[in-house]
Amino acid sequence: MLDVAKKANVSLSTVSYAxxxxxxxxxxxxxxIFKAMxxxxxxxxxxxxxxxxxxxxxxxxxxxxxxxxxGLTELEFxxxxxxxxxxxxxxxxxxxxxxxxxxxLRQLTQQGLVDGVILMEIHKNDxxxxxxxxxxxxxxxxxxxxxxxxxxxxxxxxxxxNEIMTYLLGLGHKDIAFFNQSQSSFEAGYGPVVRTKAAxxxxxxxxxxxxxxxFCRPSPQSGYEKINTLMEKHPDITAVVSMNERAIPGxxxxxxxxxxxxxxxxxxxxxxxxxxxxxxxxxxxxxxxPPSAELGRMATELLIKSLEGNCDESxxxxxxxxxxxxxxxxxxx
Amino acid sequence: MLDVAKKANVSLSTVSYAxxxxxxxxxxxxxxIFKAMxxxxxxxxxxxxxxxxxxxxxxxxxxxxxxxxxGLTELEFxxxxxxxxxxxxxxxxxxxxxxxxxxxLRQLTQQGLVDGVILMEIHKNDxxxxxxxxxxxxxxxxxxxxxxxxxxxxxxxxxxxNEIMTYLLGLGHKDIAFFNQSQSSFEAGYGPVVRTKAAxxxxxxxxxxxxxxxFCRPSPQSGYEKINTLMEKHPDITAVVSMNERAIPGxxxxxxxxxxxxxxxxxxxxxxxxxxxxxxxxxxxxxxxPPSAELGRMATELLIKSLEGNCDESxxxxxxxxxxxxxxxxxxx
DNA sequence: CTGAAAGCGCTTACAG
DNA sequence: CTGAAAGCGCTTACAG
Numbered sequence: 276m277l278d279v280a281k282k283a284n285v286s287l288s289t290v291s292y293a294x295x296x297x298x299x300x301x302x303x304x305x306x307x308i309f310k311a312m313x314x315x316x317x318x319x320x321x322x323x324x325x326x327x328x329x330x331x332x333x334x335x336x337x338x339x340x341x342x343x344x345x346g347l348t349e350l351e352f353x354x355x356x357x358x359x360x361x362x363x364x365x366x367x368x369x370x371x372x373x374x375x376x377x378x379x380l381r382q383l384t385q386q387g388l389v390d391g392v393i394l395m396e397i398h399k400n401d402x403x404x405x406x407x408x409x410x411x412x413x414x415x416x417x418x419x420x421x422x423x424x425x426x427x428x429x430x431x432x433x434x435x436x437n438e439i440m441t442y443l444l445g446l447g448h449k450d451i452a453f454f455n456q457s458q459s460s461f462e463a464g465y466g467p468v469v470r471t472k473a474a475x476x477x478x479x480x481x482x483x484x485x486x487x488x489x490f491c492r493p494s495p496q497s498g499y500e501k502i503n504t505l506m507e508k509h510p511d512i513t514a515v516v517s518m519n520e521r522a523i524p525g526x527x528x529x530x531x532x533x534x535x536x537x538x539x540x541x542x543x544x545x546x547x548x549x550x551x552x553x554x555x556x557x558x559x560x561x562x563x564x565p566p567s568a569e570l571g572r573m574a575t576e577l578l579i580k581s582l583e584g585n586c587d588e589s590x591x592x593x594x595x596x597x598x599x600x601x602x603x604x605x606x607x608x
Numbered sequence: 609m610l611d612v613a614k615k616a617n618v619s620l621s622t623v624s625y626a627x628x629x630x631x632x633x634x635x636x637x638x639x640x641i642f643k644a645m646x647x648x649x650x651x652x653x654x655x656x657x658x659x660x661x662x663x664x665x666x667x668x669x670x671x672x673x674x675x676x677x678x679g680l681t682e683l684e685f686x687x688x689x690x691x692x693x694x695x696x697x698x699x700x701x702x703x704x705x706x707x708x709x710x711x712x713l714r715q716l717t718q719q720g721l722v723d724g725v726i727l728m729e730i731h732k733n734d735x736x737x738x739x740x741x742x743x744x745x746x747x748x749x750x751x752x753x754x755x756x757x758x759x760x761x762x763x764x765x766x767x768x769x770n771e772i773m774t775y776l777l778g779l780g781h782k783d784i785a786f787f788n789q790s791q792s793s794f795e796a797g798y799g800p801v802v803r804t805k806a807a808x809x810x811x812x813x814x815x816x817x818x819x820x821x822x823f824c825r826p827s828p829q830s831g832y833e834k835i836n837t838l839m840e841k842h843p844d845i846t847a848v849v850s851m852n853e854r855a856i857p858g859x860x861x862x863x864x865x866x867x868x869x870x871x872x873x874x875x876x877x878x879x880x881x882x883x884x885x886x887x888x889x890x891x892x893x894x895x896x897x898p899p900s901a902e903l904g905r906m907a908t909e910l911l912i913k914s915l916e917g918n919c920d921e922s923x924x925x926x927x928x929x930x931x932x933x934x935x936x937x938x939x940x941x
Numbered sequence: 942c943t944g945a946a947a948g949c950g951c952t953t954a955c956a957g
Numbered sequence: 958c959t960g961a962a963a964g965c966g967c968t969t970a971c972a973g
Contacts, residue, residue, distance in 0.1 A: 276966065277966085285943075287944085288944065288945075288968080288969080289942090291967070291968060297968090298943090298969095299942060300942070300943085316718075318718045321720065321721045322655050322664055322720065322965085322966080323965070323966030323967035324968075325655045325967090326656050326659050326949045326950065326951085326965090326966080326967070327949050327966075327967045327969080328967080328969085338687060344884065345683055346680070347678075347679070347683075349683065350680075351678075353686070353702065354671060354702070357671065357703070357704055361703070366701045366703075366721065367702050368666070368690075369687070369700050370690070370694070370699075371687060371691050371694070385649075386653070386654055387651070387654065388654045388699065494887075495887055495892070520888075521884075521887070523888070524887060524889065524892070552888070554857060555854070555856070555885070555889070556857065556888065556890075557860045557889075557890070559828070559857070610950085618960085619959070619960045620950095621952080621959080622960075624951070624952060625953090630952090630953085631959090633958070633959085652951075653950050653951065655949085655950080656949070656965090657950080658951090658965090659950080659951070659952090659964095659966065659967085660951045660952040660964075660965050661952055662952090720966095
């Protein structure tokens with residue numbers, strides 16, 4: 276930087292101001308400076324800048340260790356968050372941490388390396404959220420907190436449930452099961468599980484159809500067992516909606532064993548499963564494709580905006596999933 | 609840090625040395641210092657340390673934008689690399705970049721933020737590798753370069769092919785097709801594609817069976833078309849091995865349409881597909897499960913070792929995939 | 942519109 | 958075994 280200043284015949288500080296644009300520089304001077312930077316192939320040093328300015332321009336995304344394992348959705352969050360950060364001149368560090376042990380998170384924030392944090396897998400009364408609030412540390416969420424406070428972007432689960440249910444209703448289905456994630460994740464207050472359950476039951480009540488909510492561990496085996504038990508008790512069910520990706524092969528297996536054709540005898544739809552995953556099944560699954568890339572990108576943009584003070588006070592953004600019809604759904608038998 | 613020094617009645621530098629352990633400190637003094645740190649809840653500032661020491665303790669992993677899209681394997685690389693880094697006191701930043709345009713990479717290295725880089729999706733004559741060599745910038749690879757130089761950890765493709773082929777041979781299969789990835793990725797010299805092709809053809813030659821290599825784009829549709837064409841020409845084929853995950857549903861669909869039972873009439877095995885993915889299929893797929901977590905972790909450890917000078921000169925580590933038998937393979941018809 | 946200088950919080954020769 | 962001091966490469970009041 277000193278070399279640049281010398282070459283451009285200005286002071287060190289002028290070069291700094293020219294780069295940051297934090298004070299007016301005459302057009303001529305600026306040109307000289309940028310030319311010198313170019314010629315010397317100068318790159319500002321992020322560590323020095325961070326140390327002096329108290330802003331590292333580094334963000335962290337918290338990568339939770341979750342029961343059902345990491346999936347394509349989480350990958351999309353992270354990849355797109357990194358890209359969005361990079362576009363705004365930020366870096367993104369990956370930080371894996373227990374969802375319900377904020378101790379690691381406290382250390383991360385106290386280190387002073389990162390300017391802000393992106394959280395995902397938000398739970399009811401999430402301890403990480405509470406911690407960051409107490410510390411007054413900047414963060415944004417993919418998902419939302421109980422009281423709907425803070426900056427977040429989330430899936431519009433209500434709308435997602437409504438859309439898939441309306442679609443199935445239109446095909447004549449009147450006895451529909453909803454395979455949710457595990458009971459324990461419901462009890463832990465995991466947002467998507469709680470919200471889809473409420474939305475499903477709400478829809479059922481309003482539409483007057485028969486709806487059955489099923490909790491299910493994230494495994495084909497569990498899906499297999501649950502569908503068998505369920506169908507025994509309620510043989511009239513003609514459609515299954517599943518937010519439990521890994522249960523689906525189990526459901527398909529049970530259907531095959533019983534000789535139920537999909538979608539002839541049983542319609543099967545996923546929600547919050549990617550099209551890419553839906554295409555891995557035979558028959559190709561109808562799914563409500565989640566806006567994973569947008570969620571990752573927007574959570575990052577929100578955080579950066581609030582860090583830079585351009586925040587229009589705690590934006591709440593909800594994006595619905597998008598219906599992609601496959602071959603696994605059809606008219607009710 | 610100054611506060612700590614005062615509290616412990618020592619100089620600033622002594623505190624620094626006590627933390628880094630780069631010079632002998634009397635037991636007593638050290639204790640006083642650590643007690644003071646504890647009481648003041650002191651955390652060293654990584655930016656300041658980085659600026660002064662010229663080592664940021666930040667690593668980057670290059671996240672390629674690849675044709676077939678990001679998968680579970682890449683996710684495992686990244687998640688485990690982050691964890692391994694964290695265990696050694698490093699941070700991992702995610703950097704997405706074109707595989708064959710090293711310009712972004714050059715900027716990343718010149719910024720001076722990161723101490724080293726982890727590369728994946730290594731191609732023949734990889735331009736990123738060439739660049740990092742020219743710059744003499746530290747890096748490690750998941751995958752290997754043509755000349756087998758540099759520090760890497762990779763899948764032992766030869767062994768992987770041998771194991772699955774031996775398994776199929778044991779089941780009596782003598783006409784086996786290998787569904788590789790796309791022709792274009794082969795032409796681009798993408799390591800796994802090149803190596804598995806060679807290993808497969810080698811095995812075929814030595815064992816005297818009939819083998820058929822098929823390139824296939826990463827889509828069910830492409831898999832469907834290729835298997836149909838292939839079976840028309842070679843109806844004796846009784847087993848398919850696929851390193852092309854997304855082609856598999858297409859193969860299954862074709863089988864169903866022709867009334868070939870899996871595995872009764874046709875055995876189907878994946879390689880380098882995770883068990884988790886294999887379990888998403890009905891019937892559950894036999895697969896050679898890749899050691900993704902280990903690869904991510906070891907590539908990181910390799911890099912850190914070489915940065916800290918503990919490197920036993922360019923380790924080359926090969927790990928085979930692990931056979932997990934599912935329901936999609938059986939005795940030859 | 943521009944400069945001189947202090948300071949961000951550490952590391953590391955230099956000296957004893 | 959320990960200290961005093963320079964310096965890492967920037968930003969930002971302070972002054973003009």
